[in-house]
Amino acid sequence: MTASDVGSAVRPDDLEALNADGAVRVRNAISENWVEALRAGVERGLKEPGPLFGKLSGDDQPGGFYLDTWTRDRILEFDDFVHESNIAAMAASCLGEPHVRLMQDTWFVKRPGTVERTPWHHDNIVLGPFLSIWVALDAIPKECSLEFVRGSHTWNRYFMPAQYFEQEDGGDKALEKAETYYNAHNRIASIKEHGEQGRFELELIPDIEGTRDQYDILSWDMAPGDCLIFHALTLHGAPGNPNPTEARRFVTRWVGSSAVLAPHGGEVVASLRAMGFDMPIGPGDPIRGDMFPLLP
Numbered sequence: 001m002t003a004s005d006v007g008s009a010v011r012p013d014d015l016e017a018l019n020a021d022g023a024v025r026v027r028n029a030i031s032e033n034w035v036e037a038l039r040a041g042v043e044r045g046l047k048e049p050g051p052l053f054g055k056l057s058g059d060d061q062p063g064g065f066y067l068d069t070w071t072r073d074r075i076l077e078f079d080d081f082v083h084e085s086n087i088a089a090m091a092a093s094c095l096g097e098p099h100v101r102l103m104q105d106t107w108f109v110k111r112p113g114t115v116e117r118t119p120w121h122h123d124n125i126v127l128g129p130f131l132s133i134w135v136a137l138d139a140i141p142k143e144c145s146l147e148f149v150r151g152s153h154t155w156n157r158y159f160m161p162a163q164y165f166e167q168e169d170g171g172d173k174a175l176e177k178a179e180t181y182y183n184a185h186n187r188i189a190s191i192k193e194h195g196e197q198g199r200f201e202l203e204l205i206p207d208i209e210g211t212r213d214q215y216d217i218l219s220w221d222m223a224p225g226d227c228l229i230f231h232a233l234t235l236h237g238a239p240g241n242p243n244p245t246e247a248r249r250f251v252t253r254w255v256g257s258s259a260v261l262a263p264h265g266g267e268v269v270a271s272l273r274a275m276g277f278d279m280p281i282g283p284g285d286p287i288r289g290d291m292f293p294l295l296p
């Protein structure tokens with residue numbers, strides 16, 4: 001019997017590592033049948049893209065880096081997986097609650113030869129208990145697997161993707177623009193509206209890739225069915241895929257009962273609503289609604 005046959009595959013020492021380091025690898029957590037179902041779902045997702053489908057590598061670049069998000073309403077393998085596999089039990093045991101809400105399902109594919117990196121970032125659209133479980137669907141060697149800055153979830157700092165501002169003016173004044181934006185839209189408004197829970201400052205992310213030797217970076221060899229579990233605030237990123245084999249991954253994100261939409265989440269949910277997603281939440285609201293089922 002494998003760990004994946006008996007509910008949560010998370011052991012106490014995994015939890016200890018997750019809380020200390022911000023990320024942990026759990027081997028052989030998802031059974032082969034589910035891995036096959038998720039692979040089939042990803043291949044279908046590539047052929048039937050949803051509104052959030054993206055290609056993150058250029059057309060002139062080798063390989064291809066693709067992703068799509070919130071597709072389980074159409075890709076039933078994903079919906080079955082979140083409802084029937086042990087994944088929700090794993091999330092619940094990590095968050096220390098009997099039931100947890102599924103915040104998001106998303107998949108990433110790096111075709112053989114992909115050079116594009118997944119940029120360093122963390123996930124701060126939700127405040128409070130929030131973690132991700134990244135399931136390897138192919139063998140992914142440590143050199144090209146997801147990497148984490150050990151302990152960064154405890155820094156009590158909130159980073160924003162610089163790309164957003166860099167795109168606008170090629171990098172010049174990105175920090176200045178970011179500060180102006182967040183002062184105007186979030187920091188002040190959020191403290192006023194949400195009290196201490198809204199008290200966080202968004203900073204531009206440091207150049208981790210350019211100064212890797214200054215950070216304690218964690219990564220692991222991944223076999224199909226192995227998982228990476230990480231706190232949303234643990235900085236993470238991933239190299240491309242120079243190998244001759246696929247590097248597919250399926251990620252679910254989970255929140256605990258006290259999680260709320262971050263103060264800067266208003267614009268994000270508004271644009272998702274405009275795309276037709278059922279998002280009955282606003283900044284400071286608990287995560288509720290059919291998009292975010294309570295499981296297991």
Ligand SMILES: O=C(O)CCC(=O)C(=O)O
Binds near residue numbers: 118132236238249
């Ligand atoms: O697998 C990847 O390259 C990206 C994963 C990631 O950034 C995430 O799940 O938050």
